[in-house]
Amino acid sequence: MKKLPKKYIVVLGAINLDIVTKVPRIPKENETVISEGLKFIPGGKATNAAVTMSRLEGNAILLGKIGDDSFGKEVKKLLNGDGINTDFIDIDSFSPTGTVIVSVNHKGKNTIIVNENANIRITKDHISDFLRKVDRNLIKVDLFYTTLEPLLEIIEFAITEFNKRNIPIFCDAAPQARPLPENFYRHIDFLSSNEYEMSAMTGINVTDVETAEYAAKQLVKKGANNIIVTLGKLGAIYLKKNSTKSTYFPGNKVKAIDETAAGDAFRGAFVVEYLKTRDLHKSMEFANRAGAFATTKLGTYNAMPTRKELDFLEILK
Numbered sequence: 001m002k003k004l005p006k007k008y009i010v011v012l013g014a015i016n017l018d019i020v021t022k023v024p025r026i027p028k029e030n031e032t033v034i035s036e037g038l039k040f041i042p043g044g045k046a047t048n049a050a051v052t053m054s055r056l057e058g059n060a061i062l063l064g065k066i067g068d069d070s071f072g073k074e075v076k077k078l079l080n081g082d083g084i085n086t087d088f089i090d091i092d093s094f095s096p097t098g099t100v101i102v103s104v105n106h107k108g109k110n111t112i113i114v115n116e117n118a119n120i121r122i123t124k125d126h127i128s129d130f131l132r133k134v135d136r137n138l139i140k141v142d143l144f145y146t147t148l149e150p151l152l153e154i155i156e157f158a159i160t161e162f163n164k165r166n167i168p169i170f171c172d173a174a175p176q177a178r179p180l181p182e183n184f185y186r187h188i189d190f191l192s193s194n195e196y197e198m199s200a201m202t203g204i205n206v207t208d209v210e211t212a213e214y215a216a217k218q219l220v221k222k223g224a225n226n227i228i229v230t231l232g233k234l235g236a237i238y239l240k241k242n243s244t245k246s247t248y249f250p251g252n253k254v255k256a257i258d259e260t261a262a263g264d265a266f267r268g269a270f271v272v273e274y275l276k277t278r279d280l281h282k283s284m285e286f287a288n289r290a291g292a293f294a295t296t297k298l299g300t301y302n303a304m305p306t307r308k309e310l311d312f313l314e315i316l317k
Helices: 044-057 068-080 115-122 124-135 152-164 182-187 195-202 209-221 261-275 279-294 307-316
Strands: 007-012 016-020 039-045 060-067 089-090 098-104 112-116 140-147 170-171 191-196 226-230 235-239 248-250
Touching: 007 016, 007 044, 007 152, 007 261, 016 068, 039 068, 039 140, 044 060, 044 068, 044 140, 044 307, 060 068, 068 182, 098 115, 124 152, 140 152, 152 170, 152 182, 152 279, 170 261, 191 195, 191 261, 195 209, 195 226, 209 226, 209 235, 226 261, 226 279, 235 279, 248 279, 261 279, 279 307
Parallel strands: 007 060, 007 140, 016 098, 060 089, 140 170, 170 191, 191 226
Antiparallel strands: 016 039, 098 112, 226 235, 235 248
16 A cells, blocks of 8 residues: 555544434333434444544544445445545454444433444454554554444553554543453553543542542542543543643533534544644643534534534634
């Protein structure tokens, strides 16, 4: 392959087809409700973040797997149209493309059911093949971004290998809320989670800024570096490794109709802005705007903002 001239953000994680339905209320156990609409769109936390990065003028390469099916072909076509490099998306002949069923009510609250399928068939060889191209200087990498969507052994392998090459690492500790291995934290430059994931990682009930800061400090004791905790409409906090106090960034007030994509938009925006400016404060404020904007649209793929849209939102403040 020819050398790619740009510097890329390499994104590892799920590539899904999202089936999104609007409902009057989230159904209870054994209850049937009538849907008010249905959409089929690309999804997956890594995919959403990569779309955000691309729309905000970042250069994203997506690492992952799709099935040899119509869903996979359609998702890849849409991602190419958004300017994402899909050359390193493998096609799996034995497992279908991942699917996610999302129900969203009028208040923007949702339930999500994930069928992982091909996403958990990413292998170490897949990562190694990509890194051989990096080692041959065919691909320049600015940052490695991973979610917890692949198998944990694959994530740990990828983090170790990118770390060996002194490539900065950003980890979105989602979607599987769980404690992580002790040696996991010290290799990650930026660890980000929402309040629920932070609660699961630390055993602390995170409900506000104060409890988020306390929980983040527990991860610093385990070797974590820079920690970001998103708190929904409250905003987010940022804690540096050697700081005794976190910095709080209030949320942007918008009329939310669907919160599904907020975290992915926030993290994708933070990475792009940080690589552009190296300014943590500006990057957090920019990410807050992106997360808020994403809640104003139904679904995920269509909710990812452009830079023009975020600049307009800033003017309206």
